[in-house]
Every structure is written in structure tokens, then in C-alpha cells.
Amino acid sequence: MSQPNDDAWWKSAVVYQIYPSSFKDGDGDGFGDLSGIIEKLDHLHTLGVDVVWLSPVYPSPWDDNGYDISDYRDIHPRFGTLDDWDRLREGLHARGMRLIMDLVVNHTSDEHPWFVGSRSSKDSPHRDFYFWRPGRDGAPPNNWGSVFSGPAWTRDETTGEYFLHLFTRRQPDLNWENPRVRREVHDIARWWLDRGADGFRMDVINFVSKTPEMPDGPSPVDGGYGLFAEYSINGPRLHEFLRELHEAAFAGRDVLTVGEMPGVGVEQAREHTDPANGEVSMVFQFEHVDLDHGPGGKFDPVPLDLRRLKASLDRWQLGLAERGWNSLYWNNHDQPRAVSRFGDDGEHRVASAKTLATTLHMMKGTPYVYQGEELGMANAHFADISAYRDVETLNHHREALAAGHDEARVMAGIARMSRDNARTPMQWDASPHAGFTTGTPWIAVNPDHTEINAEAALADPDSVFHHYRRLIALRKEHPVIVHGTYTPLLPDHPSVYAYTRALDGTVLTVIANWSADTVEVDLDPAVAGPAPEPLIGTHPDPEEPFAPLRPWESRVHLSR
Structure with a gap:
């Protein structure tokens, strides 16, 4: 685990x-x-x-x-x-x-050896590495659409059946219902980790x-193909x-x-x-x-x-x-x-x-x-x-x-x-x-x-x-950024993004103006904790965390 x-x-x-x-x-x-x-x-x-x-x-x-x-x-x-x-x-x-x-x-690519074999014959040992289905009266097996538009099925002339591709027709979907496919994936992951990937x-x-039955989705308005997430992703x-995959390839590795x-x-x-x-x-x-x-x-x-x-x-x-x-x-x-x-x-x-x-x-x-x-x-x-x-x-x-x-x-x-x-x-x-x-x-x-x-x-x-360099360094210096609780502030304000982070008495206050206008900030100063000090900001920072914000100004204060 x-x-x-x-x-x-x-x-x-x-x-x-x-x-x-x-x-x-x-x-x-x-x-x-x-x-x-x-x-x-x-x-x-x-x-x-x-x-x-x-x-x-x-x-x-x-x-x-x-x-x-x-x-x-x-x-x-x-x-x-x-x-x-x-x-x-x-x-x-x-x-x-x-x-x-x-x-x-x-x-995979349609040029991967698995798919080359899969499309060669209905009897290929790699046939069920992918999803193959007969058509319906000259049409695809269902009305699923591709992420890149058009149907998610393409008819292959060699066997006369359709293969599934939720992306381009040159990216046939692997059939993870087949345990052989999953073992191949586990082997690939282990191969790169053994080579030093992290x-x-x-x-x-x-x-x-x-969804194994691959049913039609609700008919789109134009009667064409649609992306039906309830069937094509997040399956059972x-x-x-x-x-x-975790147990086979990742467990025991950092x-x-x-x-x-x-x-x-x-x-x-x-x-x-x-x-x-x-x-x-x-x-x-x-x-x-x-x-x-x-x-x-x-x-x-x-x-x-x-x-x-x-x-x-x-x-x-x-x-x-x-x-x-x-x-x-x-x-x-x-x-x-x-x-x-x-x-x-x-x-x-x-x-x-x-x-x-x-x-x-x-x-x-x-x-x-x-x-x-x-x-x-x-x-x-x-x-x-x-x-x-x-x-x-x-x-x-x-x-x-x-x-x-x-x-x-x-x-x-x-x-x-x-x-x-x-x-x-x-x-x-x-x-x-x-x-x-x-x-x-x-x-x-x-x-x-x-x-x-x-x-x-x-x-x-x-x-x-x-x-960016300073923001990245602050994450290493202040545990509150990594582990602190998050409390939203001003959720209904149309142009100010504000929140606090808190951990073991330390309070981090973040307040940001997402507009080209100067904006007033209506917050109780106590929210920022006692004696907050400027930590980082986009402009020369005032001591007061809730002073008016200049266009696109953000500031972070820390109280310990």
C-alpha cells in the first residue's frame, strides 16, 4: 500500500x-x-x-x-x-x-504489434487485446463519439468488424477486461521503474x-455521436x-x-x-x-x-x-x-x-x-x-x-x-x-x-x-503550506481570491486581486492571526494584509 x-x-x-x-x-x-x-x-x-x-x-x-x-x-x-x-x-x-x-x-497506436496482430484475423491471439464488435445495419455498434469528434468506432476491412477508439482512429482502445492486457501493462510499468523512473x-x-455492455447513450440532438461518460469512462x-496495477508494479517502491x-x-x-x-x-x-x-x-x-x-x-x-x-x-x-x-x-x-x-x-x-x-x-x-x-x-x-x-x-x-x-x-x-x-x-x-x-x-x-522560484522555496520552508488546513474567505467576492492555511498556531493568509481594478478588502484583521508579517507578494507589500489591492496584486502574510 x-x-x-x-x-x-x-x-x-x-x-x-x-x-x-x-x-x-x-x-x-x-x-x-x-x-x-x-x-x-x-x-x-x-x-x-x-x-x-x-x-x-x-x-x-x-x-x-x-x-x-x-x-x-x-x-x-x-x-x-x-x-x-x-x-x-x-x-x-x-x-x-x-x-x-x-x-x-x-x-495504443494502430501500428503497435498488438493491434497489427489483432486486426489481422478474428482468430489472432491478440484479437481480444482490443474492442471489436460487428456493426448494426451498416452503422457502428453504438452511438459513442470520439473525444476528437466523429464516431468512436471505425470499420476495418480485413475482418469487417469495428474497433473502438475514444480518441483518433489511429488510437485503438485496449481491452482491460482481458487479464493478459493488464499483465502487459504491469510489465511495462515495472520495466521503466527498474530502469530508474520515479x-x-x-x-x-x-x-x-x-460499461461492459457498451449501450447507446442518450441520443444527441443532431442524432449523431456523443461522449457518454456514464458508459465509456469510470467503469465498474x-x-x-x-x-x-499498484500491487503489481508500484507497491514497495517510493x-x-x-x-x-x-x-x-x-x-x-x-x-x-x-x-x-x-x-x-x-x-x-x-x-x-x-x-x-x-x-x-x-x-x-x-x-x-x-x-x-x-x-x-x-x-x-x-x-x-x-x-x-x-x-x-x-x-x-x-x-x-x-x-x-x-x-x-x-x-x-x-x-x-x-x-x-x-x-x-x-x-x-x-x-x-x-x-x-x-x-x-x-x-x-x-x-x-x-x-x-x-x-x-x-x-x-x-x-x-x-x-x-x-x-x-x-x-x-x-x-x-x-x-x-x-x-x-x-x-x-x-x-x-x-x-x-x-x-x-x-x-x-x-x-x-x-x-x-x-x-x-x-x-x-x-x-x-x-x-516562481521563491514560491517553490517557501513550500520547503513552511510546513503550513504543505499540511495546513484550508479555510476559504470572501467566496462571493467577484474579483478577490482569499483564503487562510493554518497549522499548529501558524496562520498563512493569501489574498489576491484577480482584476485590473484597485479593490478594497473587507475582512476582519484578526483572520490573519497575531502580528502577521509579509511573506511574498507581487508588489512592494504593505504591512497590513488587508490594505487595498492594486491591479492584479497578491500578497501572502504569515503569523506564528
Whole structure:
């Protein structure tokens, strides 16, 4: 089983996510690689993070940017070799950092040998590694839709049956009902841990259990295909599968496991992350990053209501307060840049990036920093569809125009919400390709790199980078940040995010202005405890924690 929560090293850790294609190109081919990451390990060490999460670097046809894996025990030549991975592991360990891999085992590539065999014949020994079903009067077996639009089933001409793919048609879903599949997954996990990995981020791991009968979902309005979470995810054997994986691969090892779980609720997450259950260390949930999705979905965004955001995150903070554990994030490879999405990437970019960081890093849970977040990197605001590379974005553009939607509105939604906003190259300096590559980058560099880059940030003591560095250091210095109880303040205030953390007489007060206006704060000074002292802030901090807040100002006070 997992070690007791209070003793787990990952409680006080901060994780840094690297999207390898876009981090640093070491060989000039325009794609990031492992040797490029190794070049930049001192940047991570200076920042002070404890763990690097490496997005997929396995062999892949690259239908979904490497999340379609054809070999789980090797490195894509684009990124280097297993020897390069060993050098990366050693470089991180030598600097006191750990390395976790991406375990993508809900689906494989259609070029994985298992699927090649599975589709070859109904009698193949790998046939039931995947979900195969006959069609219904020339139509798919049910009306389930793919995450990337269209039906979740594709007919294969070789046998005339349909296979399930909840993502692209080149990402067939593995059948975890088959114990042979689960044993293969256990073997893969053990193989990487034996090689020196320190854990896993597990991609859409709650998709691995589905309702066995695979019934139709409620008919969508247009009679087409829909995403029916009540049937296709969080199935009846999910807890069993996760516990089995833990016992087979993780038990007895000092590892971090985080399960990406779209659609998971607080109660479910508590069960998954309760150390007594032996499933995962923590989960990624998506409730807070879905709040600005409009009636037409993510590409039809609406302004964020801070009160709804506070209600959501407060519910998770309180719901996992005594049992289980939170992960904390604004950004990752699937989300647009937070400073453009929730902050102000214009006049107040620096202050709003700092305030987003302060609000999150003082909460209870393990913070995740996505590459470039520590620089305050912003959305690229690409205006032409030819600049985009993401399959989800391209599918949406094609289908929206085919349905007659206004292209200017479609492009505005894409510019704000596309996953490619997170995937533009890391901005190392002000040179033509931001110091990312000497070649032609696989996706365009954000033009703002001449101003926003690591070289400039490290030279400026008041930069977003140094604010992140200080926040990360504070987590190591003050147990109240790791273990303190969380109490929300001003839940109905439209622009102030405030809360306290308390532990053994120590009180941490966090107060943040999420707007471009100066705001008064109406709170009893006693909330901050006796003689509170400034700990960190975005502006030169007044002694009084509840003084009026300047635009996008945040401050943290400590009372002992």
C-alpha cells in the first residue's frame, strides 16, 4: 500500500512538466529532444523543482503528438535513444530531482504489434487485446463519439468488424477486461521503474474501465455521436484495475503516480487517492479548467466567473482535506496558457502571472508547473489555421466550417483555446527561434519571445521566474503550506481570491486581486492571526494584509 500521507515526499514536491517536442532542440532538426532537455537541466535546478514529468517520448507514428504509442520500451529516434534517457535520468538524479514518465495505456497506436496482430484475423491471439464488435445495419455498434469528434468506432476491412477508439482512429482502445492486457501493462510499468523512473503520470487512466455492455447513450440532438461518460469512462472495475496495477508494479517502491481522470468527482478522487486503497498518489481533475467552456464547448469560450472558480477549487480543497490528495495546476500540454486565459497577457502580464501562481502554490496539494509557465509565456494568438498542428484543433476547424459557422468566430475560439498555445517552443532567448533550435521549428515560435524569455527573466530579480522560484522555496520552508488546513474567505467576492492555511498556531493568509481594478478588502484583521508579517507578494507589500489591492496584486502574510 501507499505510505502514510504525512510521510510522502511528493507532498512537499513541485513537479515540472516537459513537452519534449517544444522544450529544447539539441540537434537542429526543429524538434525538441532528450539531449536538448539535458542541456537545460540547470534551468530547472535553479527554479527549484523536485520532479520532471516527461510527456511521451516513445516510438509513435505521431497521429496525436506521441500519445499513439507503437513501442512502450524504446525512445522515438526524433528524441534520441535509451542511452540519452539514461543520461537524462542521471542528470536529474545528480541534481536531486526525480523523473516520471507518461504511461499511456488506455490505447495504443494502430501500428503497435498488438493491434497489427489483432486486426489481422478474428482468430489472432491478440484479437481480444482490443474492442471489436460487428456493426448494426451498416452503422457502428453504438452511438459513442470520439473525444476528437466523429464516431468512436471505425470499420476495418480485413475482418469487417469495428474497433473502438475514444480518441483518433489511429488510437485503438485496449481491452482491460482481458487479464493478459493488464499483465502487459504491469510489465511495462515495472520495466521503466527498474530502469530508474520515479513514477508515472497515467494518461486518461479512468477510461480503462468501460460499461461492459457498451449501450447507446442518450441520443444527441443532431442524432449523431456523443461522449457518454456514464458508459465509456469510470467503469465498474476501475478501482480493481488501479489496485491491481499498484500491487503489481508500484507497491514497495517510493514512487509518485498521478492519474489523469477527466470527469472524476471529489468523492471518486478521494477513493482513488486514499493511501489506504493503494491506487494512485493523486489525480488530475478538470472541473476548474472546464469553467470557461461555453454552450458550444471549449472552442466557444465564455469569460471566467471567479466565484465559480473559487467554489470549484474550494470544494476540492475541502473534499480532500483529511483523506486523499490534490494536484494543483493551471497549465499543461492540453490547456491554453493560463496568463492569457485567466489573467491579463497585456499590460498586467507579469503581475497576473505572479498572482495566478501565488493563488495556486499556497493551496494544499502538489503544484505542477508547465514549461514556460515560470516565464509567464502567453498564447501565440495565431490568426491563420495553417499555423496550427493539433489534430483536435484542425478537426474542429474543418467540421465547424462544414457546418456553416462563421470562420472569424471559429478562429477566435481556436486562438484562445487551442492546445497548440501550450506547444509553441520554449522561449530561451530573444534570437530568431527563441534559442529553441538552429533549424526550422516544427511549430512557429510566439513572436513575443523577444520580450518574454528565460535569459531576460533570470536577469530580472522581479521577474515571473524569480517569483516562481521563491514560491517553490517557501513550500520547503513552511510546513503550513504543505499540511495546513484550508479555510476559504470572501467566496462571493467577484474579483478577490482569499483564503487562510493554518497549522499548529501558524496562520498563512493569501489574498489576491484577480482584476485590473484597485479593490478594497473587507475582512476582519484578526483572520490573519497575531502580528502577521509579509511573506511574498507581487508588489512592494504593505504591512497590513488587508490594505487595498492594486491591479492584479497578491500578497501572502504569515503569523506564528
